[in-house]
Amino acid sequence: MASPLGALSATLLLLLAIALANCEAKAMHSALHAVGRHSQRVQPVKHHKPKFKPGPWSKAHATFYEGGTGSFGGACNYKDVVGEGYGLNTAALSEVLFRKGQTCGACYEIQCIDNPKWCKKGSLFVTATDHCPPNPSLPSDNGGWCNSPRQHFDIAKPVFNQIADYTAGIVPIQYRRVPCQKKGGIRFTIMGNPWFNQVIVWNVGGAGDVVSVQVKGNDKLRWTQMERDWGSTWKTSAHMVGESLTFRARASDGRCSTSWHVAPKNWQFGQTYEGKNFK
Missing domain, CATH: 2.60.40.760 (Expansin, cellulose-binding-like domain)
Structure with a gap:
């Protein structure tokens, strides 16, 4: 046999649940009316992505290649790298990094490492403007520097000596993606x-x-x-x-x-x- 106190508690809980349900229904009804009255002022929520930040360091190798302001933008179709604001701080990327042109315009920080004889201190900042094509007839460790899956930077000769002596020919490096700093708009x-x-x-x-x-x-x-x-x-x-x-x-x-x-x-x-x- 149930006690009178238990029955009373059950009744009170039921009444409380009904009251809460009514409050939620009224709140929803009021909210819908508010949206209807102010629909012209409601703006969609914008999800802002954070600014691009430097990525992790990775190891690769670098060489240099000859050219000029009108040729260093080759595979990316930049007509004049100096006139377009990239300067001579440019590089041709190996197959695995170039990704069929998807990386054109990306910026990198490069440092020469693990070779005290040829390396210079400091960083070189370059933009990907060209493609270093693979050479299947040569081994990747002796001339086929840009063969897949090798990560390699062929740097414009006028700026290569900022990180290493030309005599080195090829040097070990570490690199990372960095934000591109540009003047003016796209x-x-x-x-x-x-x-x-x-x-x-x-x-x-x-x-x-x-x-x-x-x-x-x-x-x-x-x-x-x-x-x-x-x-x-x-x-x-x-x-x-x-x-x-x-x-x-x-x-x-x-x-x-x-x-x-x-x-x-x-x-x-x-x-x-x-x-x-x-x-």
């Missing part, structure tokens, strides 16, 4: 013709390397995903002529930068337009 150089558009994306800050580019017009052209043509050049057959253009670039760290209407309606092929850079 640049978009539009090339091609009305039926085949190419956009060279350069002067990218933050992670430096671009993994996705989208374009949007102000009228008929909706957000369109561009394809990597080669290096820093992206392509699309979408009709872009006659519309002001907005570009959205996504870097390898997942951060995006949208440059709204950077190219006016009367933009021209061969012209460069400046957008919003990564901070």
